[in-house]
Amino acid sequence: MEYDVVIVGGGPAGLSAAIKLKQMAAEKGNEVSVCVLEKGGELGAHILSGAVMDPQALTELFPNWKELGAPLNTEVKEDRFLFLTETKAYKTPNWMLPGCFQNHGNYVISLANVVRWLGQQAESLGIEIFPGFAAAEILYNDDGSVKGVATGNMGVNREGEPGPAFQLGMELHAKYTLFAEGARGHLGKQLISQFDLNKGKNPQTYGIGIKELWEIDPAKHQPGLVIHSAGWPLDSSTYGGSFLYHLENNQVAVGYVVGLSYENPYLSPYEEFQRYKTHPEIRKFFEGGKRIAYGARAITAGGLQSLPKLTFPGGALIGCDAGFLNASRIKGSHAAIKTGMLAATAVFNALGENRQHDEVTAYSTAFEASWLHDELHRARNFKPWMSKGLYFGSLMVGIDQIVFGGKAPWTLKHTHADHECLRPASEFQPIVYPKPDGKLTFDRLSSVFISNTNHAEDQPIHLTLKNANTPVAINLAKYAGxxxxxxxxxxxxxxxxxxxxxxxQINAQNCVHCKTCDIKDPTQNIIWVTPEGGGGPNYPNM
Structure with missing residues (x-):
């Protein structure tokens, strides 16, 4: 199938790029054919975010988003930042909060629902959207430029042979292909390697974000309340923290982010999250409530220093596939929308000049001149400072953000990839985590159950090993598995x-596509590849 532009990933970046292309075509009276591939069974199925959304980029895309019914229903009313010890919570006075933790004018949202709304806008503009089709392979022209992508074959059995429901994948050729797969994209990772896009850049660094959605007692519900915390249950040398956001309809989104540069192989981000909910200042919101959804996703946290080169012959990386998330604000959806628009503008202009498969460097130039670049520049030292420990890091972030306004005359570096940071188990004591009570804290399998995760039982395992002996010979022996x-x-x-x-044993049917294994495996022996389209979690409103 031939298109002017193929977009891989139906999240905020991919849909915004598609919409911007069609908007510009309508303004100029041109025709541009655009298609969006989405590996989830429907738009929003694989979308998971906190989320407090800065509406700046959305307003640029749709100045009348309120009239169009965009699901930004709960404006932030109050910010609280807590430092937690095991039994106490110390609230930071608002006058001491850096701007990155001030959310007035932002909205508490379900990003999955915002994405579904963006999908409706896209379809009304004539954009073809193919949910349930995973882009599994990059196609190249003879000159090495990107030609498009191929979707994975369907109905292949565990041995890799065609089964009774076999369906051949399809090739989608485009003048330009935009990759918007989210953090640690399977094809984005290949493109970065193929075109050496991270040459001279800091290694990307990530966090794992684990989230639950709760319905709580209406008497405890405060729509628009935004709470962040640092400290317990993590030790002061491990980067991480929590979010607790009150949405509409007595719902609360609660989650925990742990930086994947942690050193202790006995640490379990999932168990730390469960433990966090037992803090007296936190558990009071959930007593008498009911957990209704669960999910997890890796997030990029390297910021400006870790951004790869954005373009290559025939395409570009947008959104979290490139790593545009602002870790200091814990926000990436506004950056995804903005970069989708910037890339779309550059591609549209190239198409108008009858170019194809060349490098749309105008996208990189436009990003460097944008408010997003300025925002990420001001945030660039946040993660490196916080990686130096909670107390020293918090002090230095305060100086960096409040005294210098993010414009300090220095830029810190990320020196190690996350998988290089794990130390041998012999240097640590095992962590004994409390057993789940089934009311406030839960085990993994009951959590996966409410993520609605499903994969075709007989398909090939999509969590592949370079060497089958490494997990036992190295990971178990040296790092306690x-x-x-x-x-x-x-x-x-x-x-x-x-x-x-x-x-x-790999229970691939449980996989929620978070990509943590692909990032944190100390030997980089685990490679996450795209499973059959339509598989994975099916998040209703995460």
């Missing part, structure tokens, strides 16, 4: 075979 702890979905477990040998 960290994959059994960093995965928030119980995909990896070490079991004993009949002859008493250790073996890694």
């Amino acid at each position: 960290p994959e059994s702890r960093y995965c928030p979905a119980g995909v990896y477990e070490f079991i004993k075979t009949d002859d008493g040998q250790d073996k890694l």
Whole structure:
């Protein structure tokens, strides 16, 4: 199938790019054919975010978004930032809060619902959207430029042979292909390697964000209340923190982000999140409430220093596939929308000049001149400072943001990729986590159940190993099997075979597509590849 532009990923970046292309075509009286591929069974199925949304970019895309019914229903009314010890909470006075933690004018949202709304706007403009089709392979022209993508074959059995419901994948050719797969995109990762896009850049660094949606007692519900915390249950040397956002309809989104540069292989981000909810200042919101959804997703946190080169012959990276999230604000959706628009503008102009498969460097130039670049520049030192420990990091972020306004005359670097940071288990004591009570805290499998995760049972396992011996010979022997702890979905477990040998069992059907294993595996032996389209979680309103 031939298109002017193919977009991989139906999230905020991909849909905004598609919409901007069609808007510009309508203004100029041109025709531009655009299609969006989405691996989730429907738009929004794989979308998970906190989320407090800055509406700046959305307002640029749709100045009348309120009249059009965009689901930004709950404006932020109050910010609280807490430093937690095991039993106490210390509120930071608002006058001491850096601008990155001030959210007035922003909205507490379900990003999945915003994406579904963007999908409706896209379809009304004539954009073809194919949910349930995963882009599995990059196609190249003879000159090495990107030609498009191919979707994965459907109905392939565990042995890789066509099954009774086999359906051949399709090739989508385009003059330009935009990649908007989210953090640690499967194809984005290949493009960065193929075109050496991170040459001279800091390594990207990530966090794992784990989230639950609760329906709470109406007497405890405060629409527009935004709470962030740092400190307990993590130790002061481990980067991380929580969010607790009051939406409409007595719903609260609660989650925990742990930086994947942590050193202790016994640490479990999932268990730390469950433990966090037991804090007296936090649990009071949830007593008498009901958990209704669960999910997890890796987020990019490297910021400006870790952004790869954005363009290559035939296409570009947009949104979190490039790493545009602002870690200091814990916000990426406004950046995704903005970069989608910037890339679309550059591509539209190239199409008007009858160019194809060349490099749309105008996108990078436009980003460097944008308010988003300025915002990320001011935030560039946040993650490096916080990586130096909670107390020293908080002090230096305060100086960086309040004294210098984010414009300090220095730029700190990220020196190590996250998988390089894990230290041998022999240097640590195992962490004993409390057992879940089934009311406030839960086990992984009951959590995966309410993420509505499903994969065709007989399909090939999409969590592939470069070397089948490495998990036991190195990861278990040296690091006490960290994959059994960093995965928030119980995909990896070490079991004993009949002859008493250790073996890694991969429960791929549990995978919520968070990408943590692809990032944190100390030997980089696990490679996440695209499963059959339509599989994975099905988040209703995350």
